[in-house]
Amino acid sequence: MACDDPINILVVGECGDGKSTLIDALRDKSKSIKPLTGRDPAGVTKDVMLYPCPDLMMNGTSCRFNLLDTPGVGDHEVTPVALISMIEEFLTAGMVPGGIRGLVVTTPIPECRIKLGAQIVQVIVDKGFVAAAGHDKYANIILCGTKSDKAEEEDRVNFMHGTDGGSSVKSLFFKKSPGQTGPCTMVSKHDYSPLLEAxxxxxxxxxxxxxxxxxxxxxxLSEKLGMQPEEFESQMTAMRQLVEEQSKQMRDTLQQMNENQAEHRAEMARKDRHVQQLMQKMQEDQRRAEKARVTREQQFELMRQQQDQQRRAEAAQAARVQEQLMQAMQDEARQSREQVEAMQREMAEAEERNQRLLMEMQATNQRSIQAMESSNSSPPMLPLFVNLCTAALTAYTKVRMLN
Known part of the structure; x- marks a missing residue:
């Protein structure tokens, strides 16, 4: 069955079995009101009530899930015949969209027996369920032991396996099923997950x-209910006719509820798509903003690197210019030093030549004086002339050295 149709589960049990408490724990609180619960012997549920529940995951697909609460067996205001007629009508194809996928029978684990509600279900299954060849009529029936938290360990063992060689509650309920077994689970008011798994x-x-x-x-069933067969037959015929009339109105109501749920789901899906589109737009805007931020940071970093490179280039150029200036100054100083040294060498050489010349002149003068003294024929002005020449030569040499 496709998940286009909801999974509808009919819940049957006696008054006080914990049936309505179970439904209250599993229903979607946002889509239904709390079912009445209690120990009133008159019962609390008077009609079959549909309770939408959170979706179930079936083979990876989310499927709608409804529980249908029936009046409890033993309700003073709903006779067993009326209850049987209600159950029959809901099991009839087309009563609810998608039909009834399964039937949950509740029975308290501490009571360790098959109660009247379970016995009625057995008769309904045996006499009315139609199974294909090779299939089990009880495959769609779940025996649900309730109040596990209030049961002794021996009660739980007896419910599932039996004790002291006796039959279990499970095997007694499924005694007409192949292998005397079938879907069975135990739950408490704190944990209904085993039932959902089943x-x-x-x-x-x-x-x-x-x-x-x-x-x-x-x-x-007449004997189990303390009635004459004729009385039971008469009541059932009349009740079936009444229930059929009421069921038509109920089918219309349920169909409207199903359509409303479908519209609600479609609206929620539309809103989800809108939210997803907004989220995608926000994410895209964030990606663009982040990309722009990264681009700006990259541009700033590139500008910083370019500025650093420019500063380094300018510093290198300034260093080269300074180095060239220093080199030029050093070259100029070296040239000046070389020129001074050359002038000093020239002055030293000139001084040396002048000294030699002076010494030669002095020597010549001395020889001349000696020669004139020897011959007594020297004019008196010659020594004076020689001395003047010597003095002039010496003065000239000093002036050259100063320049």
């Missing part, structure tokens, strides 16, 4: 049901 494992097809003849039902 529902997920139910066959994918809805229950096929045909209303048994009223005589057949009377023969199977």
């Amino acid at each position: 529902i997920v494992k139910l066959p994918s097809t809805s229950i096929a049901f045909e209303k048994p003849d009223a005589k057949v039902m009377a023969a199977s």
Whole structure:
């Protein structure tokens, strides 16, 4: 069955079995009101009530999930015949969109027995369920032991496996099923997950049901209910007719509820898509803003690197200019020093030449004086002339050295 149709589970049990408490724990609180619960012997649920529940995951697909709460067996205001007629009508194809996928029978674990509600379900399954060849009528039935938290360990063992060689509650309920077994689970008010796991494992097809003849039902149930077969048959015929009339109105109501749910889901899906689009736009805006930020930072970093390179180039150029200036100054100083040294060498050489010349002149003068003294023929002005020449030569040499 496609998940276009909801998974509808009918819940049957006696008054006080914890049936309504179970439904309250599993229902979607935002889509339904709390079912009435309590120990009133008159019962609390008077009609079959549909409770939307959170979606179930079936093979990776989210499927709608509804629980249908029935009046408790033993309700003073809802007779067993009326309850049977209600259950039959809901099991009839088309009563609810998608049909009934499974039937949950609640029975308290501490009581360790098959109660009247479970016995009625057994008769309905045996007489009305239609199974294909090779298939088990009980495959769509879940026996749900309630109040596990209030049961002793021995009660839980007896419920699932039996004790002291006796039959278990499970095997007694499924005694007409192949292997005397079937889907069975135990729950407490703190943990209903085992029941959800069992529902997920139910066959994918809805229950096929045909209303048994009223005589057949009377023969199977009149004695259990303390009624004469004729009385049971008469009541069932009249009740079936009444329930059929009421069910038409209920089908219309349920169909409207289903359409409303579909519209709600479509609206929620539209809103989800809108939110996703907004989120995608926000993410895209954030990506663009982040990209722009990264681009700006890259540009700033590039500008900083360029400025650093320019500063380094300018510093290198200034260093080269300074080095060239220093080199030029050093070259100029060296040239000046070389020129001074050359002038000093020239002056030294000139001084040396002048000294030699002076010494030669002095020597010549001395020889001349000696020669004149020897001959007594020297004019008196010659020594004076020689001395003047010597003095002039010496003065000239000093002036050259100063320049």
